[in-house]
Amino acid sequence: MNVFNKPNSETAEITLIGTGGGYGESVVIHLGNDDWVVIDSFKNPVTGKILPLEYLEKIKVDLAHVRLIICTHWHDDHIKGISEIFEACKNATFCFAKFSSLKQFFVFLGLGELKGEKLSQSCTEEFNKCIDLINANGRKVVYSSIDRMVLKTDSNNGITILSPADATHDKFEKKLGELIKIGRDPNRELLPRSPNHLSIATLLSIGQHYALLGADLEITTDKNEGWANIIENCNAIKSIKSSFFKIPHHGSSTGYYELV
Amino acid sequence: MTQNNSLSQEDKFYHTDIFETTNINTVSRGLGDYLQSIIESSKFDISKAEYEDEFEYLDNIEGDISTIVNYMFAQRTFNLNVRALCLQKWRGIVTDINEDGFKAKLEDLTNGGSYEIGSFKMDFVPIADIEMFKLGAIFYWSIGFRTINYTKEKFSEVRFQRLPQISDEDFDIAMDKGNEKYDFLISANECI
Numbered sequence: 001m002n003v004f005n006k007p008n009s010e011t012a013e014i015t016l017i018g019t020g021g022g023y024g025e026s027v028v029i030h031l032g033n034d035d036w037v038v039i040d041s042f043k044n045p046v047t048g049k050i051l052p053l054e055y056l057e058k059i060k061v062d063l064a065h066v067r068l069i070i071c072t073h074w075h076d077d078h079i080k081g082i083s084e085i086f087e088a089c090k091n092a093t094f095c096f097a098k099f100s101s102l103k104q105f106f107v108f109l110g111l112g113e114l115k116g117e118k119l120s121q122s123c124t125e126e127f128n129k130c131i132d133l134i135n136a137n138g139r140k141v142v143y144s145s146i147d148r149m150v151l152k153t154d155s156n157n158g159i160t161i162l163s164p165a166d167a168t169h170d171k172f173e174k175k176l177g178e179l180i181k182i183g184r185d186p187n188r189e190l191l192p193r194s195p196n197h198l199s200i201a202t203l204l205s206i207g208q209h210y211a212l213l214g215a216d217l218e219i220t221t222d223k224n225e226g227w228a229n230i231i232e233n234c235n236a237i238k239s240i241k242s243s244f245f246k247i248p249h250h251g252s253s254t255g256y257y258e259l260v
Numbered sequence: 261m262t263q264n265n266s267l268s269q270e271d272k273f274y275h276t277d278i279f280e281t282t283n284i285n286t287v288s289r290g291l292g293d294y295l296q297s298i299i300e301s302s303k304f305d306i307s308k309a310e311y312e313d314e315f316e317y318l319d320n321i322e323g324d325i326s327t328i329v330n331y332m333f334a335q336r337t338f339n340l341n342v343r344a345l346c347l348q349k350w351r352g353i354v355t356d357i358n359e360d361g362f363k364a365k366l367e368d369l370t371n372g373g374s375y376e377i378g379s380f381k382m383d384f385v386p387i388a389d390i391e392m393f394k395l396g397a398i399f400y401w402s403i404g405f406r407t408i409n410y411t412k413e414k415f416s417e418v419r420f421q422r423l424p425q426i427s428d429e430d431f432d433i434a435m436d437k438g439n440e441k442y443d444f445l446i447s448a449n450e451c452i
Binding site: 023103106108114115134141 | 372441
């Protein structure tokens with residue numbers, strides 16, 4: 001099977017790009033009937049090309065058929081190039097986590113934009129560009145929340161959000177002050193820190209099959225967060241069995257939860 | 261002495277600082293006389309014969325005479341015949357700090373490509389930059405060869421980034437921009 005053949009309309013396909021290499025991760029999904037979804041993005045460290053976009057173009061997908069782009073979190077290895085994909089896929093809706101302190105998070109983004117303009121590059125630059133596209137061009141946005149189906153196709157295939165948990169949102173609000181302090185320092189960069197509780201894990205439903213896509217979600221001692229929260233509290237996964245599981249956090253042991 | 265027909269802006273600025281006094285009016289007497297006056301005022305530690313031997317080429321150089329003389333003066337007096345060739349440069353970010361040292365994510369600025377993770381001892385951090393050393397701190401690591409007074413030596417230099425802090429005014433601008441974006445996003449867009 002040639003991996004660079006476009007699947008036919010009756011074939012669902014999940015393409016994992018990068019996942020184990022350490023430089024980035026992206027998932028490109030064909031839900032059938034030429035409905036496509038892109039989760040995260042990263043760039044080839046040597047060529048600088050945006051890999052999920054390159055893949056879609058290689059298999060000759062009409063980018064107008066990309067329905068949804070999910071930004072699971074804003075770490076470098078998941079977000080680089082996502083604004084260009086969003087711009088190129090004119091009909092795609094942008095999905096990211098909404099939390100109560102989103103307004104404060106935008107202050108943090110504002111600092112990132114200032115740094116990007118004057119001082120140093122920042123992963124927030126990508127997020128800023130996506131927000132600018134939404135605001136300037138009326139592009140659609142959908143916020144993630146647990147058990148929310150963010151996309152449902154005509155053939156009843158879809159994507160449901162499993163995380164982050166409400167408890168994670170609350171904790172993040174408290175951390176934002178620290179983030180803004182670091183964001184204000186031009187001589188420091190934010191470090192992606194474990195655990196990645198803010199990461200959006202998703203459940204893909206295609207016909208009778210389910211696929212669990214773990215993004216960078218990790219385990220935690222707090223049962224109200226991470227994978228423990230999904231197992232305990234997510235209705236979407238109750239009484240279903242996935243036939244595919246994209247291991248979280250690039251195969252790190254911190255992504256392993258026995259009950260999954 | 262090395263013949264150098266063009267000076268960088270940095271050189272010109274630096275050497276203007278060093279050069280103490282000169283009577284620019286002496287330029288009208290011609291280059292040779294001008295330099296002669298400098299020698300006679302003991303700002304140069306060369307003999308007349310050395311001067312004639314080394315500086316005769318100056319008659320053919322176009323440019324600001326005071327700048328040229330500044331450069332020569334600085335070179336001779338402060339032995340600033342320095343050239344450096346940087347062979348490899350990285351941009352690093354401190355990712356972990358422990359008792360023995362620290363780890364950093366290194367971006368290759370010379371050859372590009374993917375990043376690397378390096379482990380370093382604490383004495384890698386220059387004493388002058390200790391205050392900048394913290395998690396997330398950005399530094400630049402250069403390796404190459406340097407020639408000082410015709411002696412070639414290897415160098416490995418680390419400098420932590422020291423950009424000016426974001427002012428309160430800029431912070432307010434960033435905050436206003438962020439608030440504006442948020443307000444527009446919430447009010448103007450459909451949510452599916």
